[in-house]
Amino acid sequence: MSYAETFLKAHGQDAVIQRAIPQNTKVSIKRSTKSSRDLGSREGYWEGLVLADAGLQSGEVLTIGIDNYLVQSVNLDPASGEHAFFAAKANAMITHKQLDETVDENNNLIRTWKTLNSNVAAYGEIVTYQLRQFDPGLLSQTRYIFQVPKSIGVIELDRIIYNGSNYQVDSIDDVALKGIVRIQLSVDVRAD
Numbered sequence: 001m002s003y004a005e006t007f008l009k010a011h012g013q014d015a016v017i018q019r020a021i022p023q024n025t026k027v028s029i030k031r032s033t034k035s036s037r038d039l040g041s042r043e044g045y046w047e048g049l050v051l052a053d054a055g056l057q058s059g060e061v062l063t064i065g066i067d068n069y070l071v072q073s074v075n076l077d078p079a080s081g082e083h084a085f086f087a088a089k090a091n092a093m094i095t096h097k098q099l100d101e102t103v104d105e106n107n108n109l110i111r112t113w114k115t116l117n118s119n120v121a122a123y124g125e126i127v128t129y130q131l132r133q134f135d136p137g138l139l140s141q142t143r144y145i146f147q148v149p150k151s152i153g154v155i156e157l158d159r160i161i162y163n164g165s166n167y168q169v170d171s172i173d174d175v176a177l178k179g180i181v182r183i184q185l186s187v188d189v190r191a192d
Contacts (some may be wrong), residue, residue, distance in 0.1 A: 004081060005080075018063060025056070027048050044088055045088055046086070047087070048087075050083050051083075056071060057071070058071055069089055070122065071146075072085075088147055092162055096158060097116060097159040099113060116152065116158075119138055128144060131145075139170055139184055142185065144167060150181050165184065171183065
C-alpha cells in the first residue's frame with residue numbers, strides 16, 4: 001500500500017461517486033486557484049487525489065458532504081499511484097428537455113417537451129462583457145455557459161430549464177474535455 005493510499009484511507013474526506021450504483025471512496029481536495037480577482041474561479045475549480053480503485057472518470061459527479069463536483073479530468077498521478085482529478089463545483093441544478101413531435105389520427109403535428117434528465121448537476125457561468133473579451137467563440141445571443149456530463153446526451157436546440165426559466169442550446173463544445181460538454185444557452189422563446 002502506497003503512502004498516498006494510506007493517507008487517503010486514514011485522513012481523506014468521504015465521497016460518493018454518483019453512478020447507477022453509488023460508490024463510496026476517499027478523496028483529498030483543494031481549490032485549484034487562490035485568485036482573488038475572479039471569485040467565481042476561486043470557488044468553482046478544485047483539484048485533488050482519489051483512490052485509484054474507485055475508477056473515477058471525466059463526466060462523473062462526485063459528492064463530498066452536501067457539495068457536488070463535476071469531474072473534468074482524471075489522470076494517474078505517477079508519484080502517488082493514485083488518481084489526480086480536476087473538477088468544477090456544481091453551482092446549478094438543471095433539467096434537460098427535448099422536443100418530441102408526433103402526429104395524431106387527423107395528421108396534426110403534436111409537439112411536446114419531453115424531460116430526458118432532471119436534477120443534473122452542472123457548473124454554469126453568466127456571460128458578461130468581460131467574458132466576451134476573453135472568449136471570442138461566444139455567440140452574440142448567449143446568456144449562460146454550462147458544463148454538463150456528456151452522458152446526458154444534449155443536442156443543439158434542446159431546452160435547458162434553469163431557475164424556472166427556459167433556455168435553448170445554441171452551441172455544444174464536445175471536444176475540450178473527455179466526459180464534459182460545454183453548452184451555450186440563449187433565452188428560449190419557443191412555445192411550451
